Amino acid sequence: MPFSSGGMVLPSALGGNGTPAFVSSCAVQFAHHSAPASANTTIRVGWKRRPRGPRAPDERAVVADRVPPLEAAIRGFADRGTEVVVNLVLGTIFDLLVEAYEFYNLHSWEVGFGIHYSKSRQNVNGMKCMQEIVCGCAGKPERENNSSMRSNCAAMLRLHRTDDGGRYVSENRASHNHEMLRTRAEKLHWPSHRHIDTYTRDLVKQLRQNNVNLGKVYTIIGSLFGRMENVPFTKRCLRTFYGKLSKEQADDDVRKTMDAFSELGSNDPEFSCVVEVDMESKIKTLLWTNGISKMQYHNFGDVITFDTTYKTNLYDMPFGLFVGVNNHFQSIIMGVLMMREETIESFKWVFTEFIRLMGGKPPKTILIDQARAMEVAIQQTMPDATHRWCKWHVLRKAKEHLGPHYTKSSDFRAALYKVVNEMLTVDEFEAAWAELLDKYKLHNNTFLIQIFEVRHKWAKPYFSRKFCAKQISTQRSESANHLSKGYIPPACPMNLFVKQYSKLQFDREAEGFQEKRTRLGGIVLRYNYPLEEHASQVYTRTMYVMFGQALYRSGRYDVEEVERGITYKVRHVEAEKREKWGRKMHVVSVHDGGARFTCECGLFEHMGMLCCHAIKQVLIHLGVRKIPSFHVLKRWTVDARDNLPLHLLHYQKDQGPPRLSSYRHTTLHLTALEFVQLGDSNVDAFDRAMDILIAGKAELTVLAPIKSGKSLVDQTQIRDSANPSQDVGSGSSHPDDMCSQMFISTECGLNSVSGEAGSSLSLSTLLPPDRKKQKGRPTTVRNKPGYEVKDARSRFCTVCREKGHKSTTCPRRGDLPKKPRKIPTCGNCGVAGHKKTSCFNPVLPFMKRPRDGPVE
Template identity: 30%
Template sequence: MGLNIDLNFDNCEEDITPNVDENMMGGEEHVDKGDCGIKDSANDLGMGLTSKDDQNLEPYNGMEFDSHEEAYSFYLKYAKFLGFAVSRKASRRSKISDKLIDAKFSCTRYGTKRESNAINPRPCLKIDCQATLHVKRRQDCGKWFVQNFIKEHNHELFPNEAHYFPCHRKITSIDKHNIDTLHAVRVGTSKIFAAMAKQRGGYQNVGFLQKDIRNHLDKERRLALESGDAKAMLEHFMLMQEENPNFFYAIDLDEEQRLKNVFWVDAKGRENYKNFGDVVSFDTTYITNKYKMPFAPFIGVNNHFQSTLLGCALLADETTSTFVWLMQTWTRAMGGRAPTAILTDQDKAMKAAITMVFPNARHRFCLWHILSKIPEKLGNVLKKHENFMGVLNKCIYNSWTEEDFEKRWWNMVEIFELEGNEWVESLFEDRKQWVPTYMRDTFFAGMSTTQRSESINSFFDKYVNRKTTLKEFVEQYKVALLDRQEEEAHADFNTWHKKPAVKSPSPFEKQMSIVYTHEVFKKFQIEVLGACGCYPQKEKEDGMIITLKVQDFEKKEEFKVVWDATKEEVCCLCRCFEYNGFLCRHAMAVLQSLGFFHIPSHYILKRWTKDAKPRHTIRHISIGVQSTEQRFNDLLGMATKLIEEGSLSHESFNIANHALEEALKQCTIANHSLKGLKKPTCGPCDFHDVGKENVDSNMLCDITVLDPKVSKTKGAPKRMKRGIEQGNKKKYNNKPRNVSLEL
């Protein structure tokens, strides 16, 4: 008997191994091809589930449906609630009537992994999960019933991240209408996505991803902005703190009650700082608003090697006093904990402030900013000597010890006649704050430049322009922040749901493939593969300490590695672990030669692992009492579903219309009964540090805050080209004290 197997992969993340149940094969029927496509109604399900829904959500043998599509929709809803993806495994048609009589749906992790000879094989999800729903059509009445239901899965489920699975994503007709309407007035895809997430109470409730919007529109547009002022910005801050008490902001006013500096950080940023606040990049070269106030973000690196915002500010100037105010305020917002390392531009005012506020932090200058000044400072040398940059780069990047660097530096100064050059002399004086050799003993998460701050600045280009007002800026910042959080949540999902492809038989690679996040593992994987080109040789042995020379054939260099058997410590000249947080190829080559086949636990930094932060945490910290905005969003979501159903027929319209009229009447009565009750009053203008009870959100209601003066920046209106602050023009201790408000 010939069978045509129908397998539809539209909703699968990868190919499925054909596997038709023998119970589906028989007699006069044949398996059909191509008739299991998803109908438009299949995903039109409720985005949330009530407790009553939950009780009746699980399929059972004998359960009946009007059609196989209804059965698929039910199983899809069940899968979304539990947190797994579904694919259509197979179906059959009757040879006599040509009608579908049999269908089987399964978890997408059904089947076994295929062998692949590809150089870079794709990650495979197949782990032989048997969870399936098998439905058949009754001959007498045409109803469909559950022939067999296998509930158990052999893998972890993801109920909080189910919206990332392709089968649970669909843009409805109303969504398409809203997207097209917003796009017609030049709203970008990120703003559209964020607006829908806000409307429905979170990205997980939208029903699709931002890339699905891009696919629908196939183009992007910039945002249309409105106006605002300093007072409106503060009111916006108060509203944000009302929604979430962990939101923190502070303002700095001058003697005229005019806004000078403002700082804010949301609850997510404060939470991230607990896990990823060891290394921070700080940059003020971005100017975006009409007052030309530098935007100064504090940037960290999360466990996916993504940039994460740990707070930001708009500043009136770039003096030491301003930086001191900002860094002290930021430290209070973060519970008094200072970073262990901080990366900034080379600026004397900033350096002085960091010395005062973070005396124990390792301060590093951005290497790119220093090297970018060479054409200006040493232009004549570049014209005269074509090999100058080659010699300088070798001095900077190939000096593995301080002695090597200093020897090469002075040889370079002599060869190119740079004696007496003030800029060159200043670089040597500050060498411990920019030369990699002096930094390799400190963890910098692999950063040597403020490129992450620059990337955040570029990211904000999509949301603001030079005419953007203060209120607009903080509002767009909130939207941008939600986008970043969604990227982080998606990376979390991919890390836990998918396993990276292993490219070698190395036990180290296999071990860390299930420990590190995907992005960190990719960087570690480069070192694992590089270890194949390393040859260790014992140089000397002193008791329990062994010194080895490792020939790196790829880099064409020799590295010294020291092994201390008593402490099980390995130290390489390149200092990869100390600087990047994972072992280098040279250390792994030595470990393997000594009979070690697992990375010691003290060389696995938690901040790079999947467990760097708690699993399945709620994205937005819940509040004891729902805000007006939350209530509005919840009702709007339910009303949208009512509109969709109520508009389909005259009967459903009458039902919906009657229900709305009755509900409106009852709400009006309830609200009238609340009138005359206690109203909020302005609280005293008290100031509280972080960790104490929050101040009344209306504490600034009696303060008239004036717009800031236009800042006199040191460079172009967008990217600021900062010079070095003049010696003693503005002494911090002699500066008049300004008003500072914190919440």
């Protein structure tokens, strides 16, 4: 029986022999494959493809004299006499689907409900020809007893496509089966009414990248909108947007990081970066520096501090800084790194590559914490450098171990810091330490015993002949790490971390102020000595103040000549009032006819400035008018940066790099602000300003796609395609190529770019480290090494106040009677050794309890 419709046979559904078309087609296909067809047989294979026309435009052409529906609704409100300003009328035509959605959204805000897109249908050309926009309460909840807002509301707006690509209202259901929201605070919680515009999103991105918390961002936006009540979205919506930003920043992290390096390199020709990868091409270590840091290291890289105790990134990688001091005694950053492992091999790689980036010049002294792996790596990579422990790390647990002795009001704390901080000799330090233990009866304190045994690694007297630039702690590195948390949000990806690197140059503004203060500020002489005037001319203002303090202390000493022109004794005038362990006299030796002086205290060798003993002998006894040139250390002088190499000369006198891409942005921004201020004067100025902006935007839209440069990844792909045999990181490419400053190292060998199988390793194959997802919110607290972790709280006996036992087992309670432990017995028969549940004796009537039930 052929297919029919309404009792009539459809001819189009029949084949040539009266069979259904699809049956005939299948039979022909089978016959075609099974037996050869005759010459007169017409073979039909499959269905015919439905004809499709050209794709029509998705929007209606804009006509200048056409009145938009929103403008027509506002103009006709007075004559219409309805309560709703944005009124929906059947047949209203919109140019765009988005325009119709925004119109209905304004209507829903005015009435008191929310909307969202629903069903849609496409035509044969793949164009959306029907779209429904429904109420936010449409649909049925999945379960009956729940808190869902869905109430199967039938309110909706149906839009159909016009022939010219527009949208017209074909159906409008205005009745709702739920209450309408009245207040603005209630309406904002509809998803359709908490949209964040593009410019507000850009502002939030900038604030988020600078680690401004959510509450402050919402307050800033409220001030921009006039009042907090005028903000068109809720704080909850902003928190959701924060999450999307974090996910967006973390996606494709390696490529974004390489692009950030490329941008830094395009602005600074001396920028350098080294990447260490493992066998799986995952990043193990990132180390980078710039031209300013190289210049600072060339002048002030004799003493550096290094610390890796912060993990404020997405991959929980320790973040480290190489920090030193300039001629104004300010902290300067010389290098930044992120490392995945804190092992001996990792630190050896870091120190080796850092020295290579700095021109092969190792530091004279490096201050670290008590990490053993770091100490071994320094001994192997910088054998001639002096490494010492940070005093702060050594003494930070003093309060825990010394208890009431180590308080702000105690005399012990002041005495301890006097012994630790003063520039003493080894004999003075050991005598002062012994007197300190005797005075406060702390001979058996394990903490003091342990730190005294390793005194040669942290105590100042044992480094009196080693130049340390007056640094005794890594707190400069930790302070820089702490300040970086103001720029870098918790759990940030690598690319954001790199972008915020330039902001870690936090002392640049303070350094400029000190330069201006040194060169133009007046000098106040305390004693009007020629030696003091000469010091004010050669030293920076900060170092001149330190010299003045030494000059002031020299007034408490007298000079005694031992051997004319060779040896002198400097004696304190109040020797009887000084501590017993303190030296009353220091020997100062003169060399080369007064061109060089040495003192027993060793302050010059430690800091690079004459001590008060030598100043007294030079100033009073010999009458020298100028500081000997041997004792004027160039790193503390005004002209400390006048000896730069050729490739760093463009940084001389605080000049910036020759090419700054931010110049265009800054000029446009300042000009635009002035333009906005002028255009906001009156209505005519506003109209004219808008005409200029619209015309200028149309011209710039054509020019903007042509960029002025390529990213590092794009350059790498172009070079790899042009010369596949050349390895990335070999440093043999053209100097103008940014890849020449990018070095990749694998576990097979330093500065190697070959993988396990000898395949080429390029930037496109780099993978991010594995994420170590932890519970809770990412922390910004300093990461504590094992030797700093707080011990478990000690428990003391309440009877004898000693450790190791409780009051119930205290040996001093031997006179108290001890109750013997009661032997458990059966509840049925009273015999020990079993329980009632396993008793074999029957339950007797007189032993029956009410809950046991009747006795059978």
